[in-house]
Amino acid sequence: MTSHKYEATVNGVSMWAKSELEHVGRITGVKDKTLQKSYALSTLNGMAHLRNALFQLVNDPEYSHHKKDLLKTHDTVIRVMKHLMKDYDISTETIKKVNVYNVLGDLSYLSKGKTRKARKN
Numbered sequence: 560m561t562s563h564k565y566e567a568t569v570n571g572v573s574m575w576a577k578s579e580l581e582h583v584g585r586i587t588g589v590k591d592k593t594l595q596k597s598y599a600l601s602t603l604n605g606m607a608h609l610r611n612a613l614f615q616l617v618n619d620p621e622y623s624h625h626k627k628d629l630l631k632t633h634d635t636v637i638r639v640m641k642h643l644m645k646d647y648d649i650s651t652e653t654i655k656k657v658n659v660y661n662v663l664g665d666l667s668y669l670s671k672g673k674t675r676k677a678r679k680n
Contacts, residue, residue, distance in 0.1 A: 563662035565612035
């Protein structure tokens with residue numbers, strides 16, 4: 560995990576997630592395949608940061624009462640990221656190249672077959 564502190568709020572991260580997910584819908588509206596892939600890569604970069612911000616809030620005791628909703632959003636973001644990578648043939652190595660400030664940390668959560676198991680309430 561990255562040591563970068565996002566200093567985000569639950570409301571801010573929720574709006575951020577909504578915005579990133581809206582970008583995913585717009586990618587398919589572009590017919591040019593090169594532009595689609597570029598847009599998908601940009602969205603993946605934003606979602607990788609979003610995932611880290613969500614993860615920090617999930618693990619912050621101050622936000623424990625939001626943990627369930629944050630985990631749901633976190634899982635959705637990862638699932639969408641994996642689909643973007645598959646649909647637009649983008650590797651974690653490509654994402655790492657865009658990560659010029661080295662704040663994304665370990666991207667192994669995007670590897671195939673590595674998903675968080677559902678938790679029983």
